[in-house]
Amino acid sequence: MSTILVTGGAGFIGSSLIDELLRANKKVVAVDNFNNYYNPKIKENYIKEILYNMTRLSIEPDNFTLYREDIRNRNKMEEIFKKHEISIIIHLAAMAGVRSSIENPDLYYDININGTLTLLEAARKNGVDKFIFASSSSVYGNNKKVPFREDDPVDQPISPYAASKKAGELICYTYHHLYEMSIACLRFFTVYGPRQRPDLAINKFTQLIMTGQPIPVYGNGSTQRDYTFIGDIIDGIMKTIDWINKEEKQYEIFNLGESKTITLNEMIATIERALDIQAVVNRLPIQPGDVDKTFADILKAKAVLGYQPGKTFEDGINDYIKWLMRYKGDQKGLFLC
DSSP states (O other): OOEEEEETTTSHHHHHHHHHHHHTTOEEEEEOOOOSSSOHHHHHHHHHHHHHHHHHTTOOGGGEEEEOOOTTOHHHHHHHHHHSOEEEEEEOOOOOOHHHHHHOHHHHHIIIIIHHHHHHHHHHHTTOOEEEEEEEGGGGOSOSSSSBOTTSOOOOOSSHHHHHHHHHHHHHHHHHHHHOOEEEEEEEOOEESTTOOTTSHHHHHHHHHHTTOEEEEESSSOOEEOOEEHHHHHHHHHHHHHHHHHOSSOEEEEEESOSOOEEHHHHHHHHHHHHTOOOEEEEEOOOTTOOSBOOBOOHHHHHHHOOOOOOOHHHHHHHHHHHHHHHHHHHTTTTOO
């Protein structure tokens, strides 16, 4: 059986994707370095849940292999490629976060650019010609034209994180052109839901509201995001796998979003309703690197991939809070900020 390599496999999107791949009877190799960007025990618990789900669903143990390695380690990546018959790479591993990238741009460029290059080189040397790259809506910067389309200019990123993701897309195109790889770059729009990273706003705000602590709100709350439920993102990736398996020598960029915008104030109000608790708001100045709005045009993803997001923001927040309540009980507060 051919194998799918998932980098960042212990993270929010990666672990959720692996659950779905295993349910679909795919063989998966995961790579994650379990760094300390947030508590590594959170990722450990996601891996435990993957293994538990495998047992519950009677999935063969050898369908999942985990490597605790850094994608920048060329020798280790070569070993993994030599050991496994990899057919597709789904590259999710990255240093995430706009504000952190401003504080430590060297690390972001090293991991997000050099790490991507290491994987593309390993793919080239080992004859792997299908590559899915996780990009970001941040590449659009403060694009005045909405909704954002894949062919819009993205030459003005406003954070090192955004610039590193755009650079990743360009490197991917170079390898497509030189080595005839089929590559899909997926621009994710503000993903949320169960297993959400603890540093993201919905996670932080929910837990602060639950404990009666002030939530930090940057600006007047009018900034807008195209929040995309994790289940819809996973469905989009699965449909991209189907597409890339049928295509040869293609390079495409796809937006994966809900194609709806929610203001920061509306997001807070939705959490308040779900919890039946009023937030205590601490207003702060807008942060450098934050974009005013994200809004995905998903017509291309719908037409080419058959992507069809279906989760409303209110239902998604309710699902997230149910998950959070369960995990707070199971993990004795591990998921608290």
